[in-house]
Amino acid sequence: MDILNMMMGQGVVSTLADQLHNLFMLLFDNAVVAGFLMKCVGIGAILGIISVAAIVFTYGERKVCAFMQVRIGPNRVGGRFGLLQPIADMLKLMSKEDIIPQGCDRVVWALGPMLLFVPTALIYAFFPFDNGVALADVNVGIFLMLAISSQAVLPFLISGYASNSKYAFIGGMRTVAQMLSYEAPMVFSLLGVVMLSGSMRMSDIVNAQSEQLWFILMQPIAFVVFVISATAETNRVPFDLVEGEAEIVAGPFAEYSGMRWALFFLAEYANLLSVSILTTVFFLGGWNGPFLPGVVWFGLKVLAMVFVFMWFRWTFPRTRIDQMLAFSWKILLPLALVNVLFTGVGIYARQWM
Amino acid sequence: MFGEGLLTGMGVTWKHFWGKKETFCYPEEKLPMTERFRGGHLVLDHKKCIACSLCSLACPNQAIKLKIVPDAKKKRHMQSYVHLVGRCLYCNLCVEACNMHALSWDKNYAISSWHKEEMEDELVTAEGLAYFHEVMEKAKAEAEAEAKVAAEKAEAEKTGGDA
Ligand code: SF4
Numbered sequence: 433m434d435i436l437n438m439m440m441g442q443g444v445v446s447t448l449a450d451q452l453h454n455l456f457m458l459l460f461d462n463a464v465v466a467g468f469l470m471k472c473v474g475i476g477a478i479l480g481i482i483s484v485a486a487i488v489f490t491y492g493e494r495k496v497c498a499f500m501q502v503r504i505g506p507n508r509v510g511g512r513f514g515l516l517q518p519i520a521d522m523l524k525l526m527s528k529e530d531i532i533p534q535g536c537d538r539v540v541w542a543l544g545p546m547l548l549f550v551p552t553a554l555i556y557a558f559f560p561f562d563n564g565v566a567l568a569d570v571n572v573g574i575f576l577m578l579a580i581s582s583q584a585v586l587p588f589l590i591s592g593y594a595s596n597s598k599y600a601f602i603g604g605m606r607t608v609a610q611m612l613s614y615e616a617p618m619v620f621s622l623l624g625v626v627m628l629s630g631s632m633r634m635s636d637i638v639n640a641q642s643e644q645l646w647f648i649l650m651q652p653i654a655f656v657v658f659v660i661s662a663t664a665e666t667n668r669v670p671f672d673l674v675e676g677e678a679e680i681v682a683g684p685f686a687e688y689s690g691m692r693w694a695l696f697f698l699a700e701y702a703n704l705l706s707v708s709i710l711t712t713v714f715f716l717g718g719w720n721g722p723f724l725p726g727v728v729w730f731g732l733k734v735l736a737m738v739f740v741f742m743w744f745r746w747t748f749p750r751t752r753i754d755q756m757l758a759f760s761w762k763i764l765l766p767l768a769l770v771n772v773l774f775t776g777v778g779i780y781a782r783q784w785m
Numbered sequence: 786m787f788g789e790g791l792l793t794g795m796g797v798t799w800k801h802f803w804g805k806k807e808t809f810c811y812p813e814e815k816l817p818m819t820e821r822f823r824g825g826h827l828v829l830d831h832k833k834c835i836a837c838s839l840c841s842l843a844c845p846n847q848a849i850k851l852k853i854v855p856d857a858k859k860k861r862h863m864q865s866y867v868h869l870v871g872r873c874l875y876c877n878l879c880v881e882a883c884n885m886h887a888l889s890w891d892k893n894y895a896i897s898s899w900h901k902e903e904m905e906d907e908l909v910t911a912e913g914l915a916y917f918h919e920v921m922e923k924a925k926a927e928a929e930a931e932a933k934v935a936a937e938k939a940e941a942e943k944t945g946g947d948a
């Protein structure tokens with residue numbers, strides 16, 4: 433009976449959280465301390481999710497890439513399916529020499545990768561993983577999320593600048609151009625979603641989708657624009673001009689080695705996860721779904737989106753920087769604006785019906 | 786339509802994602818060699834071989850050293866068949882020369898060895914050698930039996946002639 437309640441009513445995660453909260457209350461008998469501890473547990477859980485995602489995605493990415501190239505991918509470390517490959521990768525990165533390039537701006541250079549991780553991890557606070565499961569379900573969720581995630585531009589730029597290398601610097605400049613250009617269509621595509629749900633709170637948006645249709649059906653144009661600009665925001669192929677190996681070695685990462693480089697890597701996968709979560713929340717109905725508990729639905733949808741992004745990556749060739757910027761400003765932005773217009777007209781028309 | 790090519794491309798990768806993979810995990814899985822692949826060690830079918838030594842004669846490099854022993858009935862048998870792998874140029878002439886189709890390749894291409902001594906390959910297996918001794922014994926027994934029969938016959942003829 434208890435389990436059934438858990439599945440139907442509150443969801444697994446919030447029940448667990450409630451029980452943990454009760455435990456803390458029993459132990460400390462103080463609401464403030466218990467609340468603080470709960471937040472700490474939440475933060476720990478989010479960092480855990482990010483690290484596990486990075487490990488799983490490195491393996492997943494290798495396998496997806498291999499399968500699409502008619503190979504079988506890792507098959508030596510950890511048995512027939514190479515399950516321990518990510519651990520081997522991590523050990524390799526950790527045991528590498530930490531090379532500091534000559535003439536670089538040391539402090540800024542060392543800060544770059546660490547700073548990059550901050551906005552990336554911070555936006556996880558706003559994600560509703562299940563009904564009522566969000567670290568900070570604030571009423572301007574989308575706004576804050578966009579504001580914080582656009583801060584990721586700066587670490588790229590400073591690490592490019594501080595590396596004292598022309599390739600890294602070009603890469604840093606490209607990041608700014610690319611991320612700022614794609615921010616605009618992304619925001620406007622989300623505007624349609626916000627207009628339909630009438631709220632910027634992420635859980636409200638998911639709830640609006642359970643009342644109405646999933647927004648992928650009501651806002652297909654916005655969905656396409658969002659997915660494209662999300663790919664660009666995460667610097668993944670076909671928009672990985674920031675690293676563009678063939679042109680500028682590895683862009684801002686060129687001068688980093690070992691663990692510092694691994695931090696960029698971690699941030700990239702954390703970004704991948706967060707854009708997949710955003711797509712799920714805004715367009716795929718978040719935790720809504722029949723039979724299974726909310727978190728499971730959420731996880732499945734997110735993994736499906738991660739697969740789609742990996743699918744893009746191993747299918748498309750890299751674009752040129754000018755094509756890419758033109759695409760953003762001349763096609764995506766007008767599309768997103770037209771979408772906003774039509775959504776507005778639609779909402780207005782429905783009021784009179 | 787704009788973006789049609791992109792969708793086609795995604796279709797291609799989707800198909801490949803689920804399709805059969807080209808990779809062979811080499812030491813565990815091996816590609817089957819073709820019908821006419823020449824290489825590896827020779828294999829002798831000791832039941833088919835009639836010890837005619839045509840194979841050794843056909844070899845341009847004298848890579849085949851035979852030890853042929855006649856049995857009690859003057860029939861030739863193969864006691865030892867040494868293939869000097871280091872000399873062999875894998876021309877296949879020996880296999881083609883054999884009228885009894887007793888020779889074939891084992892198609893195992895992983896035959897590198899540490900020592901030159903390991904490159905002398907004895908084709909008559911333990912089983913083959915047992916077979917060799919068996920037929921030798923059998924021939925001997927038969928020859929003896931025949932000799933006995935002949936002797937008895939001669940004896941009988943002799944006594945018969947006397948009578
Ligand atoms: S393959 Fe040619 S060289 Fe080798 S043993 Fe046969 S006949 Fe001689």
Ligand code: SF4
Pocket residue numbers: 829833834835836837838839840841882883884885886887888
């Ligand atoms: S040619 Fe064939 S039958 Fe003759 S000795 Fe060689 S293997 Fe035996």
